[in-house]
Amino acid sequence: MHAPTEARPLYAQVKALIIQRLLQGTWRPGEALPNEFQLAADFGVSQGTVRKALDELAQENIVVRYQGKGTFVAEHTPHRSLFHFFRLVDRDGSRHTPQSQWLDCGRRTATPLECERLDLTEGAEVFFIRRLRSLSDVPALVETIVVNSSLLPDLDREGRGLNTLYDFYQSRYGVMVVKSSEFLSAVAATKEEAGILGVTPGHPLLQIDRSAWGLDGRIVEWRLSRCLTDRFRYFTELM
Amino acid sequence: MHAPTEARPLYAQVKALIIQRLLQGTWRPGEALPNEFQLAADFGVSQGTVRKALDELAQENIVVRYQGKGTFVAEHTPHRSLFHFFRLVDRDGSRHTPQSQWLDCGRRTATPLECERLDLTEGAEVFFIRRLRSLSDVPALVETIVVNSSLLPDLDREGRGLNTLYDFYQSRYGVMVVKSSEFLSAVAATKEEAGILGVTPGHPLLQIDRSAWGLDGRIVEWRLSRCLTDRFRYFTELM
DNA sequence: TAGTGGTCTAGACCACTAG
DNA sequence: TAGTGGTCTAGACCACTAC
Known part of the structure; x- marks a missing residue:
């Protein structure tokens, strides 16, 4: 009944x-x-x-x-995180595991854009990571990750240097990322990005603007990645 | 039993x-x-x-x-084709219906790359379309579409000037596109593309390399689109 | 009112896993 | 051998559509 x-x-x-x-x-x-x-x-x-x-x-x-x-x-192992959410593949379609190098991180007040993306009220505190990711030891992308620091407290202390974050969010905070949406565009590399990625300023980069949601429907993370696609490409399927 | x-x-x-x-x-x-x-x-x-x-x-x-x-x-109406397979959306996430202007089309022998993408034997004949697509009357992308001419005969005579092709494939040939896969990358606009799109050569463009499969599992079409993403972005969801 | 897909149940049997 | 999910069946009732 x-x-x-x-x-x-x-x-x-x-x-x-x-x-x-x-x-x-x-x-x-x-x-x-x-x-x-x-x-x-x-x-x-x-x-x-x-x-x-x-x-x-x-x-x-x-x-x-x-x-x-x-x-x-479901367990968000590093392998699953990468296989599912990391969409850069080799020209021949094969996948490689990226390495991460943290360039900067810390706490700060969210910018207006970050407030919009993370559904935060003005003046909220966020934790950010700026890192370089390489594939087969070749620099592939620079990205800025911004998280709601009330949802994932002390990430700055405990998560330092991590390569895959989604499995850490789950095992440390019980926050399970179940959905993400991405806006892709082509942009020109800034001087700083060009220096890090080893290309000339103005070089075309693939920008990925990703928001990730947790099981409870709240936004967990926002990240902006700027990727070199000379050797790797972003792969997706539509059905 | x-x-x-x-x-x-x-x-x-x-x-x-x-x-x-x-x-x-x-x-x-x-x-x-x-x-x-x-x-x-x-x-x-x-x-x-x-x-x-x-x-x-x-x-x-x-x-x-x-x-x-x-x-x-399922009927591949123009609306469904666009809503499902055309992923460029406005900055605010809203969708617009693109217009098409055919620049060139015809039959020719497939290039080696086209043979690989379309799973054809060397020397096979293909039909190609080169067109400009605009959103709200603003040039947004130039693309080259290549189809297996044995699968879709006389497309050059009957399909001239069409805006949406997938619904035409279905209604005219009974060929239903059910799956596509895309490789995305950032590239620099050529002189020709820059002229058509109204930007300077070298301007970053989003390149979409798409293959589309029919219900019988055979490849129907390959297209290479080079998109301006200053006003529009490519949207995708991962679950 | 008749016809359709959507939900829910109860039970049988199969295929795979592990001790 | 016992326990799990996977398949298949049969039948009841509900919700929606069209006439």
Whole structure:
């Protein structure tokens, strides 16, 4: 039986309840959820309804399901972070693992643009990282990462020098990045960028303006990357 | 009952059979498919199995389902083509419909690069289009489109001046574009491009190298677009 | 009112994993 | 062998559409 007051389908309600528990930390990253029948009994619905909820969560990379083993909270390993969110690939389509070199970082008041992108009120404090990323030891991009410092406190102390951040956000703060959107454009390298990347000023760079959202729907991070695409290209698929 | 010789799940077999019928033209674009029970009886499976096949086809934009109405072959209207495959949006995220001006077109022997991209043997004939696309009457990009002329014969006679091609491929040839992949990079405008787009040579342009595949898995088209991103940006989402 | 897809249930059996 | 998710079925009822 279910209450007729709630308009959404049952499976959507179950899905929301599971997300709620994930946010509360009921199950940690990598941990197994109870099996379908246990969840079904728990929520007072049939196993098929739980299945539909879990299938949707699996499709959104929030849980991972293995036949014969169980359903697990998706873990943002460095490999997964890179494979999923880092879209620069070699000319032949192959992927390489980037290295990171931190150039600068610290806390400061958010700029108006950052407030807009991070959905912050004027004057809020943010933590920023400026870093150089290389592929096969060749400088590939410079980027500025800005995070809401209330969402990820002490990142400046604990995260220094990290290469992949999304897995750190999850393991350290329980913040799971589940979606990002990007605006791409072609720009000319500034003098500073040209110096870092080893090209002449004005060299065409691919600018990636990315916002990343967490499981709770709040914006976690904004980053602006300026990439050399002489050796590597940005790959995407549309279906 | 089902034959135990086939390893794939039943719903996947049903899905493949439906795709086969779509390729044969059993149901035309925009037409309704038989309802779930009719298809189930037809294929000798249960309605739930047909549903799973149709749900996957709907997710891949191959069919469209409306509660109370039926399941229809997805129609590549100009609007859908643009909304789905044309990724340039205004700075504020809003979409505009581009206009097209054909600069050149014709038949010729494919270049080695085109043979590679279109999976053609050396010396094959292709049809090409070179056109300028504008947004709100402002030149936005120049692109070269190359198609396999055996897959889309007489496109040069019948398609002259068209703005959106994917819906034409479908309505004229029954070729449905279902997937594309793109490689993006930042490049410097050539003299010719600069002239057409109204900028100075060397101006940064976003290059989009796109291949598009049909329902049968064959490559339909390759295009290389070089876009001004001063006013517009390329938008994409990662989940 | 009849026909469609959408949801929900209950139960059977299969395929894979692990001790 | 026991436990998990994956597939498949059968049937009930709901929500929406069109006449």
